[in-house]
Amino acid sequence: MKFSIIVTLKKDVLDPQGKVVQNTLIDIGLNLKNIRQGKYFEIEVDEKNQSKAEKNIDEMCKKLLVNLIIEDYKINKL
Amino acid sequence: MKSSVIVFPGSNCDRDIAVALEKMQFRNQMVWHKETRLPKTDLIVLPGGFSYGDYLRSGAIAGKSLIINEVIKAANDGCLIIGICNGFQILTETGLLNGTLLRNKNLKFINKDIHVKIMNNETRFSNKYKKDQILKINIAHNEGNFFTDKKHLRDLKENNLIAFKYCDEIGNINEQSNPNGSLENIAGIYNSKKNILGMMPHPERMVDQLISNTDGENLFSSIFN
Numbered sequence: 001m002k003f004s005i006i007v008t009l010k011k012d013v014l015d016p017q018g019k020v021v022q023n024t025l026i027d028i029g030l031n032l033k034n035i036r037q038g039k040y041f042e043i044e045v046d047e048k049n050q051s052k053a054e055k056n057i058d059e060m061c062k063k064l065l066v067n068l069i070i071e072d073y074k075i076n077k078l
Numbered sequence: 079m080k081s082s083v084i085v086f087p088g089s090n091c092d093r094d095i096a097v098a099l100e101k102m103q104f105r106n107q108m109v110w111h112k113e114t115r116l117p118k119t120d121l122i123v124l125p126g127g128f129s130y131g132d133y134l135r136s137g138a139i140a141g142k143s144l145i146i147n148e149v150i151k152a153a154n155d156g157c158l159i160i161g162i163c164n165g166f167q168i169l170t171e172t173g174l175l176n177g178t179l180l181r182n183k184n185l186k187f188i189n190k191d192i193h194v195k196i197m198n199n200e201t202r203f204s205n206k207y208k209k210d211q212i213l214k215i216n217i218a219h220n221e222g223n224f225f226t227d228k229k230h231l232r233d234l235k236e237n238n239l240i241a242f243k244y245c246d247e248i249g250n251i252n253e254q255s256n257p258n259g260s261l262e263n264i265a266g267i268y269n270s271k272k273n274i275l276g277m278m279p280h281p282e283r284m285v286d287q288l289i290s291n292t293d294g295e296n297l298f299s300s301i302f303n
Contacts, residue, residue, distance in 0.1 A: 013225065014259070016185050064142060067135055067171070069178045070225065 001045055001053045002078040005061060008038035013070045041065060042078070050077065079302060081106045081121040084149065086140045091126035091162065091282065098282035099123070102298035109145060116148040121158045121301060124149075124165030126218070126280060136179065136221045137164060141171030150174060158202055158301060159274045163219055166266070166276035175269055175276045177226030182219070183259025189218040191290070192257050194242040194265045194279055195249055201272045204241065205303050206296035212249050213242075213293040215279040217257060217265075222278040224260040224267075234267055241266035241275055 009015045018037040025032055043060065047053040057075050066073045081104040085092045092108065099106045099121075107117055116122070129140035140146070146168075153159050153174050161169035169175040182188055191214055196207045207213075226234075234240050242265040246255040256263045258278075266277030281294030 014180065014183070014223075016181055016183060020185060064138065065134070067138070067178055069176075069227065070180065 001047055001050065003043050003045070003053070003057050004076045004078055005041040005043065005057065005065065005073055006038055006076075007041070007061075007066050007071050007073045008036055010070055010072055079104050079121065080117075080119045081123060082109045082116060082119040083107075083123045083125055084109050084111060084145055085125070086111045086127070086129035086143065086168075088129045088131055089125050089127035089164070091164075091280065094280075095123050095125045095162065095282040098285045098294070099298065101285055102295065103302070104298070111140065111143040111145050113145050114148065116145070116152060119152070119157065121160070122149055122152060124159070124161040124168050125282075126163030126165060129164055129168065132221075135167075135171070137167030137169075137171040140164075140168045146172055153269075153274055156271070156273050160203065160297075161274075161276040162280055162282065163217075163222075163278055166278055167221060169274065169276045174274055175267060176230045177224060177267065179219075179221045179278070180223040180225050180259075181221050182223050182257075187218075187220045188222070188257055189216070190257075191216050192279070193245050193247050193249075193255070195245045195251065197240045197243055198238045198268070200238075201241070201268060201275075201300075203268075203275045203297055203300050206300040210249065212245060212247065213279075213284070214247070214291055215281065215293055216283045216290065217279050219258070219278055222258040222260065224264045224278075226261060231261065233270075234264075237270060239268045239270065239272070240264055241268055241277060242279065 243263040284294030
């Protein structure tokens, strides 16, 4: 079973990289309101039961992949 | 006094700190991150560098290494621990210190001598400094922008757990003297028991008049006091 995880900075955490990307896009004449930069993981697990697999992925996020002080995450089944 | 410097793949200030510790009369040993036992020690240092190439987040992978379980046990037993630069990042990733270090506000790697003010001179690491003493000290980091939640910030202030704040050479703490965007100019913090110190500046680079100054010496000699 395969899952995707999207990790983004929390709303009130400054995202300087996103800001620079945003400014550059505006500089080259593209129109936008706001950008937040994040990370993307694809994880495959050897588990048939979806809720068990999701629990496993959630544990990976909490223990290593995500810094819960500054980041939010979203798990999706692929 | 015995000290242990933990070495990770990508640590690059491990030898500097070892030289500084020996100069300050510690009997030092280097401990590879794959060890599962810590030798008997009074002080553990997590050195600066780029452990695991800063993969995932600075300090994230080192924060889950084998030896870290022993460091956490020692910390809970009251052993003194200093995390310098990448070591500070590792301490926050292990949860031994709260808060985190974000990318510098100006997105640049900053390597320069700056000034910090001693905010608390009554700890095992700072008792030989004067309160409000200003140190000239080197910083060299890309992720040194300290950030934490409101509750922890209140806790840091109420319990006098802020170790150093960035300031200018006459001690003004303001936006101009904040090199990396750290919350309230915070450059280093203690845990609630004050046996763990995390700091972005490099005291081990300030123990020799010939190459810099000796403003870092008292941090190490305080431990003997």
